[in-house]
Amino acid sequence: MRIRQHTLRQSVSCSGVGLHSGKKVNLAIHPAPINHGIKFVRVDIPYRPVIHAHFRQVIDTSLATTIGSQGAIISTIEHLMAAFMGMEIDNALVEIDSFEIPIMDGSAEPFSSLFRDAGVRVQEGSRYFFVIQEPIEIAEAGKSVGIFPSDSFKISYTIDFPHAMLQEQALSVIVENETFAKEISRARTFGFLQDVDFLKKNGFALGGSLDNAIVVDQSSNVLNKDGLRYKDEFVRHKILDFIGDLSLLGMPIIGHVVANRSGHTLNHALLETLITQTHCWHTSTWPYEKSEASAG
Numbered sequence: 001m002r003i004r005q006h007t008l009r010q011s012v013s014c015s016g017v018g019l020h021s022g023k024k025v026n027l028a029i030h031p032a033p034i035n036h037g038i039k040f041v042r043v044d045i046p047y048r049p050v051i052h053a054h055f056r057q058v059i060d061t062s063l064a065t066t067i068g069s070q071g072a073i074i075s076t077i078e079h080l081m082a083a084f085m086g087m088e089i090d091n092a093l094v095e096i097d098s099f100e101i102p103i104m105d106g107s108a109e110p111f112s113s114l115f116r117d118a119g120v121r122v123q124e125g126s127r128y129f130f131v132i133q134e135p136i137e138i139a140e141a142g143k144s145v146g147i148f149p150s151d152s153f154k155i156s157y158t159i160d161f162p163h164a165m166l167q168e169q170a171l172s173v174i175v176e177n178e179t180f181a182k183e184i185s186r187a188r189t190f191g192f193l194q195d196v197d198f199l200k201k202n203g204f205a206l207g208g209s210l211d212n213a214i215v216v217d218q219s220s221n222v223l224n225k226d227g228l229r230y231k232d233e234f235v236r237h238k239i240l241d242f243i244g245d246l247s248l249l250g251m252p253i254i255g256h257v258v259a260n261r262s263g264h265t266l267n268h269a270l271l272e273t274l275i276t277q278t279h280c281w282h283t284s285t286w287p288y289e290k291s292e293a294s295a296g
Contacts, residue, residue: 001153001176001252003286005127007031007091009119014110016102019076019189019213020063022206025098029114032091034125037250038084042072044097053081055248055271061264063204065245075100078244078264079189083111085247086180086240089120090127106188106212108240112181126285132255134280138273143261145270150256152176157239157259163192164220169235175243184243186229187236190214193223242267249274254287 013028032039038053049070051057059073060066066075080101084092086108104110137146156172173183191199191208193215199205214233215223222228230236238259245267246253259267274281 001286002088002122003127005034005090005123005125006088006120007033007036007123008089008115009121012114012118014102014104014114016104016110017207017212018098018100019103019106019207020204021075021098021100023098023100025096025100025102027102028095029118030093030095031121032093034091034123036091036093038081038090038092038094038247040067040074040077040094040096042074042097042099043095045072053077053248054250055268055275058248058268061268063264065248065264065268067248073099076103077101078241079104079106079108080111080244081247082180082240082244083108083115083185085243085252086175086177086185087112087115087120088177088252089115091123103189103207103212106214107186107237108184108244109186112185128251128283128285129287130249130251130253130255130274130281131284131287132253132281134277136270136274136277136280138266138269140266140269143263143266145257145259145262145266147253147270147274148256148258150254152256153253154256155239155242155259156256157235157242158261159235159238160261161234163216163218165216165222166234169232171232171235171239173239180243184236184240187233187240188212188214188229189237190216190234193217238262246271251283255281 008031011030040051049072051069057067059068064076065078135148153175158170
């Protein structure tokens with residue numbers, strides 16, 4: 001795990017459609033100085049509002065994570081934010097000309113690939129970590145999430161949907177740059193065929209297609225012609241979403257997250273609870289013995 005802050009070496013850009021809006025979106029991501037964090041600028045609005053990627057800016061978690069400030073919003077940020085956190089990029093300025101991040105292929109890999117193309121630059125500032133020292137757990141309606149002391153950033157996730165393909169999938173992974181790239185980044189968002197018409201009639205998933213989501217029917221058929229990227233791609237994508245939501249703490253975590261059927265709303269509730277339980281954590285530069293060379 002990197003112990004110094006990092007940013008991109010050069011600017012990169014991409015275009016796509018918003019998953020829910022169906023609108024074309026242009027995105028440009030630029031290097032930023034130390035302690036800048038990840039910030040978004042709505043360049044389509046004359047006063048160019050800046051929105052900090054932070055959990056206190058979250059205004060909606062119903063179908064995706066949405067942040068807002070100064071009368072402007074940025075929605076469906078979780079895949080891009082997962083790429084930032086998974087690739088350990090601390091500082092960047094994101095310019096966007098619409099209100100929704102492009103869905104790309106439904107995973108974080110297109111963004112991760114952009115970052116690899118841009119290159120990553122080490123900065124002089126030290127990274128600070130939320131170090132969990134006592135457990136924090138919350139539960140609601142048969143769902144739960146907790147975070148426990150650990151010497152690494154680890155996520156253990158279980159899903160259990162009422163569908164034959166998505167029953168009791170579970171996975172534990174230590175989240176580091178290489179592991180994220182190999183095990184998590186390529187996992188795509190998913191949905192059920194019977195829900196598509198309902199969502200579209202209500203103004204959601206207007207940009208959704210088999211090019212940017214896994215779709216399964218009631219007979220356990222995957223409708224995407226190339227099938228799954230991993231046999232347990234569904235739980236891997238839920239971990240991807242969780243990484244994106246956790247990134248809104250504003251600094252990396254040293255702790256073990258255990259989630260059972262969690263989603264954006266409960267993920268956000270964990271962050272809200274965590275920040276108030278000050279006896280359960282402290283912030284620190286890298287608290288374990290590790291050289292800068294081995295940290296990457």
